[in-house]
Amino acid sequence: MNLPSLRKRPTYGVLLNALQALEVQPNSWSKSITVELSSTEQATVQRFLMSIIASDLEWLQDSTGLGGEILTALEQKELLFDLASRRVAERCGRSAMPExxxxxxxxxxxxxxxxxxxxxxxxxxxxxxxxxxxxxxxxxxxxxxxxxxxxxxxxxxxxxxxxxxxxxxxxxxxxxxxxxxxxxxxxxxxxxxxxxxxxxxxxxxxxxxxxxxxxxxxxxxxxxxxxxxxxxxxxxxxxxxxxxxxxxxxxxxxxxxxxxxxxxxxxxxxxxxxxxxxxxxxxxxxxxxxxxxxxxxxxxxxxxxxxxxxxxxxxxxxxxxxxxxxxxxxxxxxxxxxxxxxxxxxxxxxxxx
Ligand SMILES: C[S@@+](CC[C@H](N)C(=O)[O-])C[C@H]1O[C@@H](n2cnc3c(N)ncnc32)[C@H](O)[C@@H]1O
Structure with missing residues (x-):
């Protein structure tokens, strides 16, 4: 599995793509990613998500988002933290569930x-x-x-x-x-x-x-x-x-x-x-x-x-x-x-x- 290393200071787009690809969908929608991953790979994913949550992503700069809109570095960070937290939550089996x-x-x-x-x-x-x-x-x-x-x-x-x-x-x-x-x-x-x-x-x-x-x-x-x-x-x-x-x-x-x-x-x-x-x-x-x-x-x-x-x-x-x-x-x-x-x-x- 190829996940970007934060040490290489990946761009907003690269991190966004990686986080989107890690989405866990209910089994009824499509094959769940957690089913496909070995426990070593799951641990790698967890480490990646935790490293995003724990990082301040200080290298991100204001730039154009995927839809052509201008995103400040702060907005990019918030979007990435939000997505990483969701991915973590999904792995707890909670995100798709109601209250x-x-x-x-x-x-x-x-x-x-x-x-x-x-x-x-x-x-x-x-x-x-x-x-x-x-x-x-x-x-x-x-x-x-x-x-x-x-x-x-x-x-x-x-x-x-x-x-x-x-x-x-x-x-x-x-x-x-x-x-x-x-x-x-x-x-x-x-x-x-x-x-x-x-x-x-x-x-x-x-x-x-x-x-x-x-x-x-x-x-x-x-x-x-x-x-x-x-x-x-x-x-x-x-x-x-x-x-x-x-x-x-x-x-x-x-x-x-x-x-x-x-x-x-x-x-x-x-x-x-x-x-x-x-x-x-x-x-x-x-x-x-x-x-x-x-x-x-x-x-x-x-x-x-x-x-x-x-x-x-x-x-x-x-x-x-x-x-x-x-x-x-x-x-x-x-x-x-x-x-x-x-x-x-x-x-x-x-x-x-
Ligand atoms: C991993 S959760 C653990 C929650 C709970 N103790 C449990 O074990 O179920 C970490 C908790 O720390 C809280 N937390 C994080 N930063 C905080 C801060 N600056 N001030 C107060 N609480 C904070 C979060 O809101 C969250 O409830």
């Missing part, structure tokens, strides 16, 4: 019954990747109870052993939680129910309406488990603007599932964690990144360096396997690395046991 609501089930444990969340996903438009629920978020949602027991124990109240059979533990009321890049909201909504916690879910303006819808839709389930959820806009590029509207200005736990896909993201995410996490040794930031390819590995490495230079230590980390969202459903599995970060500071007296 859907999917039910995500968190299996029962010894302490909690099975919990189901209904999450709406509108049809994907443009590069609004937050309108889809990504594989990382489901893997992390299922691990939240385990994270609470093993790594966030100091933020939980002691269990009420006076009631026979009551071994469930709730997070301390002072433990406010912030989710960054929440998308459709699965992780934050699940955290509120599983940890009996108050979670504020945030994302970009374009994502906020659907996020709010999902928060409202699942609020009753969350409150059955004692939790509370709310949502709002937090654009990592304008954190001060968001902070003025928040009821809590600082948080004890920050969650971020699959937040890195652009060159700017590591610095933005590191900065937002620095700004919104309490300045004590008890607060924690849980960041989960699927290692899709060299681009995501390098973004993850960049975030790690920035966190360390901001004075954070890795409290714990681990790996899970998730289905790669950038591939078709029978595509390769991906290693998902989660890290729980803490500040290199003494604990706050209120949490000392």
């Amino acid at each position: 859907m609501t999917r039910t995500w089930t968190i299996p029962a444990s010894s302490m909690l019954p099975e919990i189901k969340f209904d999450i709406r996903e509108p049809p994907l438009t443009g590069d609004n990747l937050g309108l889809k629920t990504w594989g990382t978020s489901y893997v992390i949602a299922k691990k939240l109870e385990n994270f609470g027991i093993h790594y966030l124990d100091h933020l939980f109240a002691k269990s009420d052993t006076s009631t026979p059979g009551n071994c469930r533990r709730s997070i301390l009321h002072s433990t406010k939680i912030l989710e960054l890049g929440a998308g459709t909201g699965l992780v934050g909504i699940a955290a509120a129910a599983i940890w009996d916690a108050d979670v504020y879910l945030t994302d970009l303006q374009d994502i906020a309406e659907n996020l709010h819808f999902n928060v409202e839709k699942n609020a009753a389930t969350v409150s059955e488990f004692g939790g509370h959820i709310s949502s709002g806009v937090l654009d990592w590029r304008e954190p001060d603007k968001a902070q003025t509207k928040m009821s809590s200005k600082k948080f004890s736990i920050i969650l971020a599932a699959d937040p890195l896909y652009d060159d700017d993201h590591p610095a933005l995410v590191a900065n937002v964690i620095q700004k919104f996490l309490y300045d004590d040794g008890d607060s924690r930031a849980l960041v989960a990144i699927p290692m899709r390819d060299g681009t995501t590995r390098s973004l993850a490495g960049h975030l790690r360096k920035l966190m360390v230079s901001n004075g954070f230590l890795e409290d714990s980390s681990g790996e899970e396997i998730c289905q790669d969202d950038w591939a078709p459903s029978d595509g390769p599995e991906v290693r998902l690395r989660w890290t729980i970060w803490k500040r290199d500071l003494p604990p706050h007296p209120k949490y000392e046991k």
